[in-house]
Amino acid sequence: MGCSCFGSSRVDQKDLLGKTKHFTYKELSAATDQFHQRNKIGRGGFGTVFKGNLRNGTPVAVKTLSAFSKQGLREFLTEIEAISNVRHPNLVQLYGCCVHGDNRILVYEYLENNSLDSVLLGRFRTIKLDWSKRAAICLGTAKGLAYLHEELVPRIVHRDIKASNILLKRDFTPKIGDFGLAKLFPDDITHISTKIAGTTGYLAPEYALGGQLTMKADVYSFGVVLLEIVSGKSSSRSNWGGTEKLLLEWAWELYQGEKLMDLVDPELDDIPEQEALRYIKVALFCTQANASRRPSMSQVVSMLSRDIRLNEKQLTPPGFFQGSGAHNSLQSKDKLSGASASFQMSSAPTTLTELNPR
Template sequence: MAIENYDKWESLGRRVFDIYIQGNRVEKDFNIKEAGGGSFQGFQKDFPAQVSENYLEIHLFWAGKGTCCIPTADTYGPSISAISVTRDISKKIKIGLVVGIFVLVGVVSCLSVMIFCFVRGRKRLQRKKAEELLGIDSRPYTFSYAELKAATRDFNPANKLGEGGFGPVFKGTLNDGRVVAVKQLSVASHQGKSQFVAEIATISAVQQRNLVKLYGCCIEGDKRLLVYEYLENKSLDQALFAGKSSLYLDWPTRFDICLGVARGLAYLHEESRLRIVHRDVKASNILLDSDLNPKISDFGLAKLYDDKKTHISTRVAGTIGYLAPEYAMRGHLTEKADVFGFGVVALEIVSGRPNSDTSLEEEKMYLLEWAWHLHQNNNEVELVDANLSEFNEEGVKRLIGVALLCTQSSPQMRPSMSRAVAMLLGDIEVSAVTSQPGYLMSDWKFNDTTSFMSTDTQTTKTDNSHYSSSTSTSVTADQEYLPTNDTKPILQEIIRE
């Protein structure tokens, strides 16, 4: 009984519950006395709960053990004194962090999209401007101005290769290691913009081993630049006419240069998708690579033409001394104008002298006149450059014969460039030259051989520097390119236009 009474007495102080929060049992047989370490020992027990709709449900159910009702004795045992609800700050921080990350990602994404759209729109605008400027479908690679500025070391004067009417030309090295020639449009250039357009439109549409390669351009703000392959041996006129600093070109090399130029022109006239007249074939516009292979450059004056038409009527543009008579006199342009220019260059290559030299005796002053005189007397080998100790006499006569055919006064009597190539190679016989070529008469003297263009713009002189552009210069009476005195008024009228 005592034991029974003891057991009964001991059970009066036991509080055993099952605890439910939000309908879920979170504690089974929870004995408050044992959890607190004895009677009159206060402690706090935390339970996490997810609160939704501002509602928190807590239940303490008797577990079927210990005291289930309020005892009548004086000892009631420990009990729960209070229930409090506290917000979990750590969760708030986590939620805030997650929300912050999402917001940050959203902002960064929006900024990225905006920047992408801005850059893309700017590039599209620049491309649109370029297309409007060029008026062509082809899209050459576009360099940034900063890239070309870095390549040329801020257009350092030490890297300057030359300067023409178009503007200065600088040597540069791109990030990928390519060495290039950067042609910069001068702000003061009046015809440079049209030549810039013509050059890109032309050279972007053609590719051949004897044409200089255009890597791309820069059209950024008011900046206009062209980027070409760099050719180590500069221009043919420097190789031939620079005196002691000239390159030594033996006869086989000279012949190969002539043949390469002829093939390049044949491609422009007959083989490319677009039929192109260069309009300024001259020694300074022929560049030489490291192996002395020739490459025709400077397409700023080039014209597209329809071979179904007899000719194009256009204002005169080109270089005095290389202009075909029908073009200089009447503005009639066909591919035969380039053929004439090639003939003059071929004679310069054979002789190692420019097409006119007033320091020489009168009969040798004008190259075409002298060559014709030697041909009439069957003494063509006298034309050969004195610096050539060895040469092929038959090859020299063949080349001079082709050159005289190419410089005939009548364009119909000049061969096509493909036929000129065949004659140079010996595949067909060189036609007999029966009439003298069109050339400067001895009473029409001039002071230089610079380029000119008959336009409404102002005119500017230029030198024949490496990579220099052909530009205009005023033409005076003693500079007119005429075969006879009777044609003088015609050219004067063209120039006045």
């Protein structure tokens, strides 16, 4: 199996590929019926995803990456580096890869209910997500991110948290997928200065405007997803509340007017009002304009899973960024910056919750 398509860093790349199981092109072609269009289940920034069945009967998702794209090559290697040996109930498992000529292919576990985007925000919503399912999706996704940010070594910033990258098992357990834009953070690094990559509508303003990437960029993106889950509305639209405004702007306007329940998806029945309000407020904490005021993902898990009173005196307005174009895949060599760099990330930790049960 040749690796000539990987350019000059062949030794490092061969070492990287050694981390994961290798499939042959022949067995993946057979698994997907020669990558037939009827087995196509999705398309990402740099490739197409097919459903397949391995010879032993295991269903898989097979992601074929663009053969002539440097970004596709980078995504391929990044995914292997980031999650080849990572196991968590809320992260998609990477089974292995294939390198065959110009073909670069990733093989994942197959998730029966596709993506949150297709189930919740798609044009044809055939599956009804009740409140208990939505709450479980919120909490599971938060746990997956907390694991990436706070338990892995090195830590991982996903950089592209959005509804289409949250995949759902048959029982609607959420799993974060698509790590092609992920960045690894050594413990002694406070932030990375990097060219922007991600999806408009989910980008934290300090990252979108200044290229300063920290864990808090994922927290912001999660806050936007949280609003989408509660409201059943897409952040990509900009005409909420009868005027041209983003979903996040509308949520903040409703919060100021003490009308947050107007944001809740009207298709939901028997919704626990106080819990729904808490989830929306958690989303607003996550999307504050000042990144240092956003909670960590472990704090978010606590805020979502426990019936606690949020300290709203600490809540400040969200940050907004509305660029043009959906997916920006441009990347450059990153500059790692330590705590003594000119860009300082922050003040003392902010108290976000009052840990008193209702």
